[in-house]
Amino acid sequence: MKSAHLKYTVLVAGIFVSSIILYSCGTSEAKTEEKKEAAPTITTVETIALEKGIMSSALQIPGELTAKQDVDLYAKVNSFVRQMTVDVGSEVKAGQLLAVLDAPEITAQLTAASSRLKSQEAVYIASKANYDRLLQTSQTPGTISPNELDQALARKNADMAILEAAKANYKEIADTKNYLEVRAPFDGTISVRNISLGAYVGPSGKGSEKPMFFLQNQRILRLAVAIPEVYTAYLSNNTEVSFSVKARPNEVFHAKVKRMAGSLDTRLRAERIEMDIDNSAKKLLPGMVAEVKITLPSKESTFIVPKSALVVAPERVFVVRVVNGKAEWVDVQKGREVDGNVEIFGDLKQGDTLVKVASEEVRNGFPVNIAK
Incomplete structure (x- = not known):
């Protein structure tokens, strides 16, 4: 009885050991097969030699x-439009009269300034004549004291200064009156007219919101x-x-x-x-x-490759260079693209061998076979 039980135990142990051996052999064979499958495959690729060239493109925009010249024409002084000589579409020359304005107060100011100027001219003429007589008389010793002569000279100079001020005041008002004639600053065309006869006009923001004319x-x-x-x-x-x-x-x-x-x-x-x-x-x-x-x-030659040689991936832009039978990914910057060709800029040199139709499937560092 014991002999039979011993034989049964030995048989079960043998079966268990055999299963372990078979499992180990199967696992080893599976790992070997996986290693064989993971071995890099040699990809056959078509290549091109990297060359420089001049790329010309066209921009449509x-x-x-x-x-080239245009101007808004406003009145220099507050006034009313008395006459207009042009309208929309009129061709004008530089200096041509466009409109005549009316400002009665300026005319009155000019008349008053003219009167003051004539009055001061008379005063100066009198003081100058008095000084000239005293100067001539003083040639005889003891006739005119030096102090009297100096006072006459001072009066003459003061009257002359007042006369010059009166002339400047008259000129200022006269120039202002000249602004009542609006003239073209350059040759051009009247493209906008915002006034009519009798309209009140003036400087921008003070008399008129819109210009009198727009000249181009x-x-x-x-x-x-x-x-x-x-x-x-x-x-x-x-x-x-x-x-x-x-x-x-x-x-x-x-x-x-x-x-x-x-x-x-x-x-x-x-x-x-x-x-x-x-x-x-x-x-x-x-x-x-x-x-x-x-x-x-282009102002200088750049590297130009077919668009198919450039890989634009989410993480990087690169070309695949073949060095000693292996693929090498080279990061580049993309330039202009014209007629299926594209400019690239990167760590490259003329004559480098690049994969003509590149993709991420041509893995970095894997061996490649160049098609003949």
């Missing part, structure tokens, strides 16, 4: 046309464009631009950059550039919005 030089227009920061390095004076307007969709106009702000607008983060437009034919109007096209050539 809206701009605004304004008159429409023969030369100014095209202003705000260039985004990223494109400012490609611009310079005399850069060619072309533009069109909705009113003349079949015509293309051309100009050159004349002025650059040299700084960025803090609100738009853009640089203002301006072009002068010859508008002698009057095809364009101030206030028009132009669709501007600007060619932006």
Whole structure:
């Protein structure tokens, strides 16, 4: 009985040991297979040689046309409109009379100043004549005391100073009266008229809320464009631009950059550039919005690659360089993109071998096979 029980125990122990051995062998084989699967695979890739080139792109952006010269014309003094010689659309020359104003109090002030001036001229003439007689008489010794002569000279000088003041006062009032004639400061076109005959006018904020006239030089227009920061390095004076307007969709106009702000607008983060437009034919109007096209050539050669060679991932932007048969991710900065090509900037040198169609599947540090 004991012999049978012993045999049964040995049999069970043998089965248990065999199971452990089989399990260990199976686990070892599974780990071996996993290691084989984790081994890096060799990817076959097509490559290109990194080269430099000059990239030229075009920027299309809206701009605004304004008159190169424009001005609001107000009355210099409070007055009434007596005469108008122009209206909306009138072409005027510099110095041309636009309106005549009437201010009776200024005329009265001028008459009074003229009377004071003539009176003072008479006083000065008398004091000067008196001094001249005393001076001539004093040539005879003992006839005129030095003190009397000095007093006469002082009176003459005082009367002369008062005369000069009267002349200045008269000139000031006369100049003010000249302001009653409103004249054009430059050649241009009257585009706004806010007055009529008999209207009360005066300086801005004191007599009139609106200007009498708005004068524009429409023969030369100014095209202003705000260039985004990223494109400012490609611009310079005399850069060619072309533009069109909705009113003349079949015509293309051309100009050159004349002025650059040299700084960025803090609100738009853009640089203002301006072009002068010859508008002698009057095809364009101030206030028009132009669709501007600007060619932006590179000032120096840069690395240019096909767009497919650039990997734009959420964490980084990179290209895949092949070095000694292995893939190497190189972080770069992306520049302009034109016709399927893109500028890149980074730790690269001319002649580097890059994967033509790059992706994150070409793992960093893994071996690659270059397609022939």
